[in-house]
Amino acid sequence: MATKPAYIAADVVEKYLGYTTLIPLLERALINFSSGREGGVVQPIRTIVPVSKHKGFLGVMPAYSAADDALTTKVVTFYENKTSSELPSHQATVLLFDPTNGILKAVIDGKVITDKRTAAVSTIATKLLKSPHAEVLCILGSGAQALSHYQAFTQQFSFTEIRIWSRTRENAERFAEAAGGKIRICSTPQEAVTGADVIVTATMSTKPVLFGDWVKPGAHINAIGACRPDWRELDDTLMKNSVLYVDSKEAAAKESGDIVISQAAIKAEIGEILKGTQPALSDKTTIFKSVGMAIEDTVSAKLVYDSWTKNNEN
Numbered sequence: 001m002a003t004k005p006a007y008i009a010a011d012v013v014e015k016y017l018g019y020t021t022l023i024p025l026l027e028r029a030l031i032n033f034s035s036g037r038e039g040g041v042v043q044p045i046r047t048i049v050p051v052s053k054h055k056g057f058l059g060v061m062p063a064y065s066a067a068d069d070a071l072t073t074k075v076v077t078f079y080e081n082k083t084s085s086e087l088p089s090h091q092a093t094v095l096l097f098d099p100t101n102g103i104l105k106a107v108i109d110g111k112v113i114t115d116k117r118t119a120a121v122s123t124i125a126t127k128l129l130k131s132p133h134a135e136v137l138c139i140l141g142s143g144a145q146a147l148s149h150y151q152a153f154t155q156q157f158s159f160t161e162i163r164i165w166s167r168t169r170e171n172a173e174r175f176a177e178a179a180g181g182k183i184r185i186c187s188t189p190q191e192a193v194t195g196a197d198v199i200v201t202a203t204m205s206t207k208p209v210l211f212g213d214w215v216k217p218g219a220h221i222n223a224i225g226a227c228r229p230d231w232r233e234l235d236d237t238l239m240k241n242s243v244l245y246v247d248s249k250e251a252a253a254k255e256s257g258d259i260v261i262s263q264a265a266i267k268a269e270i271g272e273i274l275k276g277t278q279p280a281l282s283d284k285t286t287i288f289k290s291v292g293m294a295i296e297d298t299v300s301a302k303l304v305y306d307s308w309t310k311n312n313e314n
């Protein structure tokens with residue numbers, strides 16, 4: 001008879017999901033995803049159910065990786081009008097199945113997975129696309145993704161200056177306190193962005209917050225928000241004058257307003273650069289438009305489950 005599925009809570013996920021272990025697994029997953037059939041990744045475009053009455057969305061993100069023999073689906077909700085400042089705007093759960101027989105093996109908190117795997121993929125893109133002389137990191141937004149990106153980027157790179165802008169100074173100060181490092185709080189997004197070598201946009205904005213005229217030529221931008229076809233973070237000038245990379249061409253072209261509305265041409269997937277079939281044009285102004293992929297959740301959940309199992313063996 002099947003045993004009951006394990007429940008793996010956020011604090012346990014946090015413990016087992018280190019960037020040093022996660023990043024190489026995600027690199028392999030991105031390569032497999034961009035290798036078509038050969039890569040053994042099955043990942044349909046996610047289903048999104050708008051909950052318009054409450055300005056919310058429910059997303060279902062299934063994937064199977066033959067290389068990892070791992071089968072999961074994430075269920076994620078995200079709400080524009082948070083009803084409480086205590087409640088995160090994004091909440092998620094990952095279900096991990098035994099791929100040989102379909103048995104549900106674990107129910108895993110998906111919030112930490114979402115925050116960390118997104119930041120980890122941005123570090124992968126940044127390693128490939130930033131200038132080798134990059135010194136200044138700028139983060140627009142002060143929520144969960146802003147913080148996970150700060151943590152991942154300070155671990156993986158050595159920037160000499162880190163700047164942040166948020167809509168309110170109070171939010172920016174709260175962020176700086178949570179981050180714990182030396183951070184310059186900027187009063188306007190333009191002040192934060194001017195002269196920055198690497199920029200992260202991690203906002204729930206539906207209108208551009210980053211404008212091409214502000215951006216230093218040769219900068220690299222990780223654009224994390226604008227995951228709905230009518231949401232924007234970047235303006236048309238920036239979209240059209242930069243080299244545009246994505247996680248999934250199919251998903252980004254369908255889901256991100258920055259691409260749908262600007263009609264900017266996609267150069268390549270990050271997985272194609274990693275495979276060596278597309279160049280990393282790091283001397284140009286580059287954008288990594290991330291929409292988030294289920295396969296990233298699959299490899300993250302498997303890492304957590306395997307580590308948890310090993311540590312719970314009698």
Ligand SMILES: NC(=O)C1=CN([C@@H]2O[C@H](COP(=O)(O)OP(=O)(O)OC[C@H]3O[C@@H](n4cnc5c(N)ncnc54)[C@H](O)[C@@H]3O)[C@@H](O)[C@H]2O)C=CC1
Pocket residue numbers: 078088089090114118141142143144145146166167171202203204205206207209223224225226227290291292293
């Ligand atoms: N690419 C990916 O894989 C993923 C993308 N996301 C997206 O990343 C973005 C950030 O997510 P979280 O940090 O989890 O959300 P959050 O709610 O924790 O933080 C959102 C931040 O955006 C700011 N913000 C909201 N409206 C704004 C506006 N009009 N102008 C400027 N700033 C504004 C808030 O003040 C806050 O600092 C969202 O758009 C989310 O949907 C989230 C998960 C994965």
Ligand SMILES: O=C(O)C1=NCCCC1
Pocket residue numbers: 059076078090114227291292293
């Ligand atoms: O990849 C994800 O997970 C998400 N991406 C866009 C917004 C909701 C969550």
